[in-house]
Amino acid sequence: MRSSMFEYMSIFVQVVEQGGFAKAADVLHLHRPAVTKAIQHLEDDLGTKLLNRTTRKVTLTEEGDAFYQRTKVLLGDVDDIMASFSPTRPPRGKLRINAPLSLAHSIIVPALSNFQSRYPDIEIVLTSTDRKIDLLAEGIDCMIRIGELQDSSLISRRLGEVKMVTCASADYLAIRGIPQTPDDLAQHQALNFFSERHRDALEWSFINEGKTVSIIPASRMSVDNSDILLTGCLSGLGIIHGVHAVLAPYLESGQLVEVLGDYAGEAKPVSVLYPDRRHLAPRVRVFIDWLSALFNEQKPRLQGLLQSE
16 A cells, blocks of 8 residues: 555545545645645545535545545554554544443543543543443443443453442432331332343342342333433432442432441442453553553542441
């Protein structure tokens, strides 16, 4: 492949992402005719039209979209290779992360400014969802997950554990009473969180006198989104079982009240997963190391409250 082809491909990507030739020229510090000529050369070499041009906007053809997707991967891999063999070059490029809503809110996002100050050349693209995703198909570099992991071809690294707590709004408890044991939940209304993979509600696990008790309480409402779970609980719809670090501010303010305190929620593991690659991209490697250090620093907050167990 001619070296100029890499230059044309880089220009093409900028035209697509900037939405036009003029903006791409500004970003690349090139004259607009040079950008136009590069795209023409690229289309001539490929023998296909990549862009539809009008006076107002530039859009991708079907072939252009396919070429853009593969070019982004190729250029990213080239950048990773160069960085891997250039130890003095700081990590750079887009870092695509996926994390559960609960951890994104309570742990990761509040600390990201620290990561960005250390690695200013890394652009973070954070998607936050509680659903199961295909990391490779969706182009995610790494993802964080709560709970025991299913068998996977991905590499995982244990980050730590999070305490679970059972709670409800004061209004709900005033009307329905306070459960004293997990068996009492049968007389209450629970808000369950379900797994998108199986569409089954997740078990609530408690520890009492060294024994673990797992149940799926009766419920008239199940959700697959932790933000909705919290909103439902605050609205008095029922009792929830969730991550203590997320619920702590509401417990401290009195908006939520802990129940079943003698039956401590079993801690759940937190792991980061990434593709099985021999050479992990530097931007991914430094993020995973930073994330591991973050969870270690947060251990008193995440696990230190487990003393009652």
